[in-house]
Amino acid sequence: MNQATTLLFASLFCTSAFAEKALTVVSYGGSLAEAQVESAHKPYTKATGIKVISEDYSGGIAPIKTQVDSQKVTWDVVDAELLNVYRACSTGLLERIDPKTLAPAPDGTPAEKDFIPGALSECGVASYVWSTVVAYNTNAFPGEKPTSLKDFFDVQRFPGKRALRKAPQVNLEWALMADGVPRDQVYTTLETEEGLERAFRKLDTIKDQVVWWEAGAQPPQLLADGQVSLASAYSGRIVIASRKENQPFKIVWDGQVYDMEAWVMPAGNPNKAQAFDFLKFATQSSVLADQSNYIPYGPTRYSAQKLVSPEVQADLPTSPENFATALQVDSEWWGDHADELNERFNAWLAK
Template sequence: MKTTLILTTALVASGFAASAQELNVVSWGGSYTKSQVEAYHKPFTEMTGIKINSIDADNPATPLKTQVEAGNVTIDLADIELSDAIRLCDEGLLEPIDPASLPPAPDGTPAIEDFVDGALQDCAVATIVWGTIYAYDTTKFTGEKPSKIGDFFDTEKFPGKRGLLKAPKRSLEMALLADGVPAAEVYDVLGTPEGVDRAFAKLDTIKNDVVWWEAGAQPPQLLADGEVVMTTAYNGRIFNAIADEGKPFQIVWDGQYIDFDLWAIPKGAPNLEAAKQFLAFSTDTQRLADQAKWIAYGPARKSSASLVGLYQDGKIEMAPHMPTNPDNMTNSLVNDPEFWADHDVELNERFNAWLAG
């Protein structure tokens, strides 16, 4: 995490300059960035000769916004979440993206028809569908195992520390799901003062048992180090810990929170045309399917689904591990970016005050 912060600070402060034959691409680090490097960066460089400087940030939207507002942009492309993509676009900080500039599916279906609903935004193009789930260390429970979203909050039945994202987004929705609110009603409830109170009351029940995390690489490490017995996490990070490192972890899909990650180009990107070229290349059908060889995130194009096969080890079938697998979506909640665009500031303020209280 310290390395990430140093890299991000250096990128913002010193202007990590790129030549015409280099692109600065900012993403989230860890196994996720590795999947991008393998599926996108390496083949793009091989095809074009353009070098990709891959830079990590805890949240790539932060340095992007800072740079554009300062008029000192060195980022060419950033991987950001859906709510950030909408907000930054509304603020005029991102380049618009024409769907017609994106490659069609292999059968000729236009990109605008081939991407799943919500994946194409005015200023951003989704690459993956991912889930925030919770996972537990199977060696910590000898009898009954956690299986529902409510079990995460039941420290009497399942004692031990919990890892939780240090942010209201996803934490509040998860609390309401665990408190019995149907997924279809979560945002309606959270849009009321009573609903917000209810979510925080549920979080109160585990507040003294929480170890807070901020970067995606932290939850599997917290589990591995025994600092927590269960933690919320990005599903791909837990999958990689299981598949690559043989960790005794188990994902609980009940109450999964589904979201997109998208490529966005900042206003004033120093290598705009090359950035657009890379964006189009990395969001074609084959490239999105290739990423699924390296991490368990679902491709954002419909035509990629049939091309998803084995993990890079050549052994594990990836389809069952995708957040978009129907078996994993029985009680899932899809992020409402418009809700967060409207309520982000007030709920962050309430969350920070609650943390300090």
């Protein structure tokens, strides 16, 4: 952030009411929290003089509910999954956020028109996009390379074991898309018994070739060890393994299934005004773009995407080319169907 920009933010955000106060911002720790500290926390402190205390948690609604119910809210801003944002908002655990009060794009475009679809909700502002993709070890395919989601299911042209997460989410969506269902019809198809049967039939075609994983660190390791040729994986994990460990991995962006994480504010926080001040700062285009320099997650604003360098943008789920065939996880739909589909998926696995 240059000096002129810093001075501008100082004039916008620093008031005598905020002087010498501190904010507690909660996220998931690790490389994500480090990226947030560098791109948002430190610049905010520099611009306002307000200290930002970073705390880690493991997600979920329970810790927010405990604070709100006891009327002892100590967390000012929290990074939360969209599914939990919807749930917590519907039960009054979060403050409402008017998108009109968020910072506009650098060219003056209102925030409501600058965020990608689904990024703005009644109680949350999504700050990054993460994605599940098909990844493969290039050593496994010296000739023709996989280029599409359908190739993941084609064990004849692209032989070898596949790795999939041991859960129905993404697997069912992928099965339908690979079977020819248009992206905009995936969830309406899954609403029907015929659609569910179609998805499981498609998964049946590769079931005997699947190695199931449960932790995000497993797919890169399975690919590196040669235990599988292709894997579902979190794109950020594959990018980091390729960049920092020189692993011969390649991402197939076709059919990526993406989700977002949002900044929220627990309800009843006496520090609400200052908390929103940080949230507004942290969801500016320049801050979201800078975050992608530290971790390969996509910014949630169109204007932020334009500020990312071409070199970084190539590895982001939100780059125009990578995003062209992406499907957003319908968190509300999964909230309504997760229990029954987890049970059905586990029964299918046991067959």
